[in-house]
Amino acid sequence: MCPLPQQPSQIAKPPRPVLDSIFAFPPNRDTLGGTSYLIVGNEGNILIDSPALDQTNQDFLRSHGGVRWLFLTHRGAIGKTSEIQQIFSSEVLIQEQEAYLLPGLTVTTFTQNFTLTATTQVIWTPGHSPGSSCLYYSKQGGVLFSGRHLVPNHQGEPVLQRTAKTFHWPRQIKSLQLLQARFTPETLQYICPGANTGFLRGKRFIENAYQGLVSAEVER
Numbered sequence: 618m619c620p621l622p623q624q625p626s627q628i629a630k631p632p633r634p635v636l637d638s639i640f641a642f643p644p645n646r647d648t649l650g651g652t653s654y655l656i657v658g659n660e661g662n663i664l665i666d667s668p669a670l671d672q673t674n675q676d677f678l679r680s681h682g683g684v685r686w687l688f689l690t691h692r693g694a695i696g697k698t699s700e701i702q703q704i705f706s707s708e709v710l711i712q713e714q715e716a717y718l719l720p721g722l723t724v725t726t727f728t729q730n731f732t733l734t735a736t737t738q739v740i741w742t743p744g745h746s747p748g749s750s751c752l753y754y755s756k757q758g759g760v761l762f763s764g765r766h767l768v769p770n771h772q773g774e775p776v777l778q779r780t781a782k783t784f785h786w787p788r789q790i791k792s793l794q795l796l797q798a799r800f801t802p803e804t805l806q807y808i809c810p811g812a813n814t815g816f817l818r819g820k821r822f823i824e825n826a827y828q829g830l831v832s833a834e835v836e837r
Contacts, residue, residue: 670700773817
């Protein structure tokens with residue numbers, strides 16, 4: 618009986634640096650290819666959405682000081698939130714309308730805005746899902762972690778993308794308008810999207826973010 622051919626071993630890729638103190642995790646199958654980010658800071662590290670919970674990612678998080686906060690940009694980014702909270706004793710932050718999806722967990726909820734640290738604030742941007750939210754980081758000239766509210770198109774430009782699972786399209790357009798009014802060229806330099814990061818061709822961020830935000834197209 619001939620031996621079966623050996624399958625090539627799958628080696629998990631480590632997170633990659635994006636900007637100073639910001640790292641991006643490989644797309645996560647548990648969240649339909651979502652990209653998670655880690656902000657390393659003196660007031661405690663912030664993990665944005667759930668990455669795959671393989672040993673490579675666990676070791677990376679431990680080596681950088683663990684996870685103080687796990688912020689979920691939308692209900693589709695929950696992934697292994699329960700396990701992450703258990704392993705790292707993290708505080709979980711989610712918009713109040715989607716907290717019911719985390720039964721049995723200790724969570725912090727917010728309505729419209731929530732200040733995590735002196736340099737980070739969460740902004741409710743409903744539309745993609747009822748509790749869809751973005752995180753703004755004021756360092757590096759301003760970085761917006763947009764979840765699936767804003768994703769890059771094939772040209773790497775930020776767009777609103779309507780899908781079969783979109784919760785409320787008019788609200789999502791209104792949420793875009795809210796962000797357009799909130800920022801300026803001086804306060805927003807980069808967007809780090811939570812999906813479609815392959816269209817960024819390895820950069821992991823959208824540059825000239827304010828201009829991209831004010832001219833963002835609406836894909837229907």
